[in-house]
């Protein structure tokens with residue numbers, strides 16, 4: 001897919017990516033992973049960035065079209081598939097969701113339950129891969145590959161050389177799989193589970209594909225480029241939660257402190273991060289720090305998060321006022337008038353109801369709520385407003401709504417200007 005031409009001169013997002021690329025390209029600390037021999041062949045200086053918005057707008061800088069194997073970056077997406085197919089509890093019986101504080105290949109199995117600590121470390125990911133429902137291992141991998149492709153918006157392929165290389169040297173992962181069969185954490189045959197996992201790790205994509213995959217998670221499971229609902233929204237939310245707590249291995253706490261976004265790294269140098277409801281971003285750079293996270297990728301995300309104010313705990317900029325300033329005016333027909341505007345969520349609904357409470361007369365009376373300039377109402381705000389208006393009507397007030405964003409209820413609806 002070729003990104004559309006951007007209007008000349010005002011593409012500040014590409015400009016920011018280009019700037020991050022320039023500022024981080026000279027970082028040359030870290031080593032290319034070599035425990036899978038084929039990965040050691042990667043160009044250590046390869047460096048690409050991509051960002052995809054919730055509208056499917058694509059931005060990139062550097063070597064954004066170079067293919068590389070996704071490795072551990074596949075783990076959140078396969079977790080999404082397992083959660084979508086099986087639900088939270090069946091997956092949770094096999095794998096936990098606690099940060100392990102240990103290396104990605106650690107033997108991190110709970111002494112009581114035998115479950116691996118979380119699905120982002122190898123043990124947990126192997127257990128999750130084995131859970132994907134299928135009649136046989138061939139079908140299981142086909143489903144995984146298909147799902148990764150739907151996240152990326154195009155069909156992806158396996159790098160056979162990397163797959164063979166890992167299959168020849170992956171004894172530690174085999175050992176983990178056999179241990180997990182012993183503890184009851186692994187469904188099915190360990191050799192088959194590990195083979196499917198090796199294939200999954202060897203799926204090849206570009207940093208542009210990865211940004212689309214990340215954006216799909218940040219967009220409630222709907223691929224913003226193809227429009228396909230790849231996984232249900234609650235699944236996307238759960239996966240982001242696991243990425244936020246466990247995605248960066250034993251550096252997860254430091255990552256949350258300094259970057260504050262759900263993310264996942266892999267040993268080939270891929271890194272995805274999600275700014276929920278804003279964008280997905282991906283970086284590829286094969287030099288890894290001592291915990292196995294890509295040095296330039298971490299540096300890029302730290303700067304990006306700070307520059308765009310993305311930390312999840314950051315208080316977002318106040319939106320437009322919910323309650324309009326002229327909302328207290330008296331109206332023809334009597335009663336109190338309150339007008340609201342913009343999109344209503346919990347914060348906006350609370351603000352509106354707080355202001356409305358001040359205007360409710362002691363004796364039953366007429367209350368006019370002008371919602372004509374309200375552009376959207378989420379499920380929470382809808383439930384809050386409906387409940388409050390029901391209570392007012394039970395107390396004998398006559399509620400009049402301007403506009404139809406709340407649908408019907410125990411209130412009168414009038415059009416704007418009535």
Ligand SMILES: NC(=O)CC[C@H](N)C(=O)O
Nearest residue numbers: 071072104122201266267
């Ligand atoms: N951190 C990673 O990317 C690890 C994936 C790699 N295939 C492994 O299992 O060792």
